Amino acid sequence: MAISKRTDLALEARELLQESAEAITEIDGVIAREYKRHGCPVTRVEILSEAGEQAMGKPVGTYITVETQGLMRHEEDAFKRTVRAIADELSPLLPVGGMYGVLLAGLGNRDITPDAIGPLAMQNSVVTRHLVDKMPEEFGHMRPVAAISPGVLGTTGMESAELIQGAIQHVRPGAAIIIDALTSRRLSRLCSTVQIADSGIVPGSGVGNARAALNQKTLGVPVISIGVPTVVDAVTLMADLTEQAGQPEPDWSEIAKFSGGLMVTPKEIDTQVETLARVIGYAVSIALHPEMDADDVQGFLG
Amino acid sequence: MAISKRTDLALEARELLQESAEAITEIDGVIAREYKRHGCPVTRVEILSEAGEQAMGKPVGTYITVETQGLMRHEEDAFKRTVRAIADELSPLLPVGGMYGVLLAGLGNRDITPDAIGPLAMQNSVVTRHLVDKMPEEFGHMRPVAAISPGVLGTTGMESAELIQGAIQHVRPGAAIIIDALTSRRLSRLCSTVQIADSGIVPGSGVGNARAALNQKTLGVPVISIGVPTVVDAVTLMADLTEQAGQPEPDWSEIAKFSGGLMVTPKEIDTQVETLARVIGYAVSIALHPEMDADDVQGFLG
């Protein structure tokens, strides 16, 4: 949380992930670039070494942030451009080597809107494993893709990891793509960025209940995560606005005692989550089935 | 907004509405009481004169706040007790004099969760006008009640007031009860109080778009409003927490420039709005049909 950002160097460095690419590239073992893809601003940070790991407070890997504000501003062609941008950033993170199967997992609670982005993205993804299997003449050329929405501990009594591991044992995929809601550090990122990484994910961090990590080590296959910040901690929200306004900062940790860990969400969250889930589902589908475009995905989903 | 509470005396006075009953009763032309009803804390403020109006910044009338935290804490019998408490507070505000008809209006946008409480309360209300009319032998003893969800300007192109006036011309009720989401001044009230008043309502104030007032003057019949705070302005949220923590306060108006009028809502808003809409629908139904209890309402709604 940004609260302690003045004292916790690791955290401060981590924050840089969202600052200038130039500044980041100064750090040893880290390379960052900023560019636009189909009109969407993209920041790509690669952590290359242990030195970079320590400086950034994150494991070696690639971290990509695609900005999606064009969607909320209803810019021309924003939907198709954003889908394309995410698909194009996602593709190179997939393991090379042909038509191995992929397991998609949409984490989160479908009945709490800001936590529903994972399950909703599953509904918008092209799933083919059963078709490849049962109708090989028609679908044998497609990559077999399966999708799971494991729900949340509070309503299933099971960790997402347990169900995903079970699915992986049956599906035997070559990679897993895991979609989850995130807690944003900054108001400005709420429902307006998509964060892609190839170093795994800690499910539930989007709603304040961190669980066991899901990564190559725990799942046995390469894991690509796609996260969307949908909630912000109330105190972090305050710190962020106060800093932007150049106002003197109070002792946030004192204030945090009164917020009760309140997570907040914008009031238009329903539409925003629905749109982003569709964008992600389409982007994942196009990355996994390069012969499809957005219209094909829509046709397939019906 | 609490932002200017140090300079704007009227506003400061208005804030008192949520402070101690004793303090309020000191004000000329105002009487306040605090008590419990079926276990729910109730604050009742009566503004009796022009002096009271000026001190409180609100028109002459009765303002009742029923606290509903027991619901979220899942206290024993919380649902039935809260329904009963609201019904019992509401009943004495109804005009005396028999079985006149009543028009219910549920304001707000059903597709934005924190703004959906009005339309959802309509779905949970016992509506009888058509039954009284068409099956008088069976239902002739009941009060004729009609219900309208006029939607919001952005999706209908019409002011709620226009549609409600149209309905009143056809239904010719003896009173109107209008349910709406409110913007809370304080985090602690979010989805945890129900505010009842007999002086009318300004629709849309719950989501930052104030419209023409709905009151006896504009609608031609006595108007009782029932409001539930479901969103809080981000800067007000900050000011509230900072004050509770006893921290030095920055210049909130400067910070407000960076919040873009952001309204925030807790992440569990879906369940909370659904529960409160049901409580209000049941309470209104019991107040209007005193022969019914909560089980009868449930049976009627099916």
Added chain:
Amino acid sequence: MAISKRTDLALEARELLQESAEAITEIDGVIAREYKRHGCPVTRVEILSEAGEQAMGKPVGTYITVETQGLMRHEEDAFKRTVRAIADELSPLLPVGGMYGVLLAGLGNRDITPDAIGPLAMQNSVVTRHLVDKMPEEFGHMRPVAAISPGVLGTTGMESAELIQGAIQHVRPGAAIIIDALTSRRLSRLCSTVQIADSGIVPGSGVGNARAALNQKTLGVPVISIGVPTVVDAVTLMADLTEQAGQPEPDWSEIAKFSGGLMVTPKEIDTQVETLARVIGYAVSIALHPEMDADDVQGFLG
């Protein structure tokens, strides 16, 4: 109902509306044509005189049926083509003469899926009355369009006609477009045709509760109706299948005594109603705002 189609000549003639254009054109005072529009089969019947009225059992007017099976078959570009086809059939039915306002009304109960098509179409329509009014510099060139979802008698206690009349008094439109679910006579039309007419509509006929007609006489403005068959009477369903199979027909009226008026709907009704509501909302928007295409409508709706 097709039950008595062997004895009731008027009904039999009415059935012809869905039979061959050639056969219909033989009837005095009636002209029928069949053609394709953007790939969708269209049947257009014009009843021109009292003779035609009597033969067809429907008032003078234009009756257009657009077939939408391409949508369910996921044909290429089916969504855009169907939107375009309906918009192009609808446009010539609008009164000539410039930028008069239009009131849209989506009849039916949003909480019963097969009856929700009207309210859902409203959510997918471009509404501009408030924008034209309040931001004339930006939106003054657009046609002012308002939209109402009056609900159903059982949950509002008011006839749709009462609320629509109230809205018309405030909006003073040049025409009304009313969308409703219909009871299909034939299984084959269920969720696969859109029926457009300029002679008014009897609301609620889609779910077995006919109400007062909504037409130019009762509303005071030209009325265009758009209906989608979403339910079928169980006995009609049986009669239809038995006839198609060339099987001997039992006495359907005897069987009807045991069906309890059961209306049935296909199990995939959720998706079908959602898709058709979107098609109709977009088509109406394009017909009323000819400067827009489907992508503009999507951008506007957000």
Added chain:
Amino acid sequence: MAISKRTDLALEARELLQESAEAITEIDGVIAREYKRHGCPVTRVEILSEAGEQAMGKPVGTYITVETQGLMRHEEDAFKRTVRAIADELSPLLPVGGMYGVLLAGLGNRDITPDAIGPLAMQNSVVTRHLVDKMPEEFGHMRPVAAISPGVLGTTGMESAELIQGAIQHVRPGAAIIIDALTSRRLSRLCSTVQIADSGIVPGSGVGNARAALNQKTLGVPVISIGVPTVVDAVTLMADLTEQAGQPEPDWSEIAKFSGGLMVTPKEIDTQVETLARVIGYAVSIALHPEMDADDVQGFLG
């Protein structure tokens, strides 16, 4: 399907399951009883031997049908009585022997209303495995219950059986309870009976896509199934009505060629499925946590 009931003896016998208890008990190796439980009519059939299996066309086991029409008729206390009746019928089918864990599985597609009863029942069930595990001092006295909604092959690419097996490997329960929608043979049972059995279930049979059986043999633990008929085959519907009306029967197999396997559902399916899912979730919770009553379940679910 009842279509061939005159020729297929096994099927005819199976039909007896829904006929008189007396008639059934005449069959060798089968015992049947009819009684009321909390006001709900119950039929209980026990198939005891191979002879009984062959006569009834179902494996050895107990088959219980609880009639729930009281719910739709809004009879007094119908909700609580039906919950109690199902819980009381379910309890004796659970393996004896203390506080072993239970896995609940809600089969079906949450996005197709008549197929959503399984996933919706999961939302209404008390799940405790994580609480027992992480807060043993507070919850250690409760039975550990986990719940899974595995989705359907068409949207996950995985058989329900694969996901349930994976969950069983992690949860290691003493029994599984599986809830699913069924295809009704008879209109009169649609959304008005709950069928409980201890011999396993074939998922997807409710919507016409039979899958591999889920039973003690395939899952390795005792399996109790709870099914609700929510759809009816169009031709079966016709045959049923024709028989009730005493009309001559056509060759249904000829007619079936024209129905395209159409499954139909009543138009009020939304409410009916929601109510029955709540009844089942509450009943399962009370059977598994005998210290709870319906109000406790509601309090727990929040």
